[in-house]
Amino acid sequence: MNDRGGHSLILVLNCGSSSIKFALFDADGAPLARTPAWGGKVEGITGDAPVFSESGAATETLTLDRGRPYHAALTHLRQRIVARLHGRRIVAIAHRVVHGGSKYFEPVRVDAAVLADLKSYIPLAPLHQPFALEAIGALLDELPQLPQVACFDTAFHQSMPTVEKMLPLPRSAWDQGLRRYGFHGLSYAYQAQVLGERYGDAARGRTIVAHLGSGASLCAMRNLQSVATTMGFSALDGLMMGTRCGALDPGAVIYLMEIRKLSLERVGRMLYHESGLLGVSGVSSDLRELLPREDEEPVREALALYVRSIVREVGALTATLDGLDMLVFTAGIGEHQAVIRERVCAGLGFLGVAIDPAANATHAPVISSAASRVKVVVEATNEEWVAATAAAALVRC
Secondary structure (H helix, E strand, O other): OOOOOOOOEEEEEEEEEOOOEEEEEEOOOOOOOOOOOEEEEOOOOOOOOOEOOOOOOEEEEOOOOOOHHHHHHHHHHEEEEEEEOOOOOEEEEEEEEEEOOOOOOOOOEEEEHHHHHHHHHHHHHHHHHHHHHHHHHHHHHOOOOOOOEEEOOHHHHHHHOOHOOOOOOOOOHHHHHOOOOHHHHHHHHHHHHHHHHHHHHOOOOEEEEEEOOOOOOEEEEEEEEEEEEOOOOOOOOOOOOOOOOOOOOHHHHHHOOOHHOOOOOHHHHHHHHHOHHHHHHHOOOOOHHHHHOOOHHHHHHHHHHHHHHHHHHHHHHHHHHHOOOOOEEHHHHHHHHHHHHHHHHHHHHHHHOOEEEEHHOOOOOOOEEEEEOOOOOOOOOOOHHHHHHHHHHHHHH
16 A cells, blocks of 8 residues: 655544554545555554554564553554654544543544543443543643544434434433443444445435444444434444343343342453353354354354344344335445355345345445345445544644
């Protein structure tokens, strides 16, 4: 990937619990090119063998300070970016921030007050929120004049009707901010853009987008706006995921704490880190490792439950849309796992979904057959470009 271009760049950081992904976009053009000038990631930050990879270079193993591995990874990333600036300057940093709570519905420039607000939402997204905020805080201290923009995964779902945001709890819970927020909003915002460009009015009807990665959710759209989604108050809700449970009877949580006497911390670790595909299979959260071992009963059951979860939730969202015109697969699993798409679509045959096996096997843009009543497509996501575009708009204002 060519890292030459204009003189101004926007850096996008996507910080998770064990990784930092980055991308740099040429800020001199309008609109921004959708392909970054270059990018990369630090993975396995909290593990024994963290690695750094970037465009046009070999992957390398890192040695990080075990006392502050995340800070060390961020420092390494900064050093490598600076080494490749070649006289250009970064004019803004955009951050994917998972939760904006009930206050932040649009991208916002972060100062100390905004950062303090966002820290209060850490309990709502403990896998992601603290790490993005740690990066923002460190950069505010070291580069206070450099604009930093928070772009919220919850913002896209503000268009949902109130009935989709409410939880069946006492009214006081709503007043205290307990509601269904929805997540993966940057991914869905990109889909709303690209689907309209690619398919026009066909995408503006009753569309469900399946963001299937290590975290996963579905979003029902009308006129390419969110009207319902599977994740709710927290990123635990909805679909079964890699290590997260998805929708769960709250009575099971009460049982674990009251009868099994598990602590709040222990239950939280189980639901976020030890459930989903990993928990049911007892083997892995990675479908690339599970599919070759499907002859093992726990693995077979985990995969069946995973597909069933998606089929069930697509059915529920189809009911909220009064039908289905388009089904979109995106994110790592959605874009690359043909066998999962095949099984999900087979489970949706009652809706008239039918796929072309050859198109599906090659990850073609359209994988539905001519006989399908629902158009089924595969579309790459581009959260980084959405964040960069938002930052560019704020910087230019």
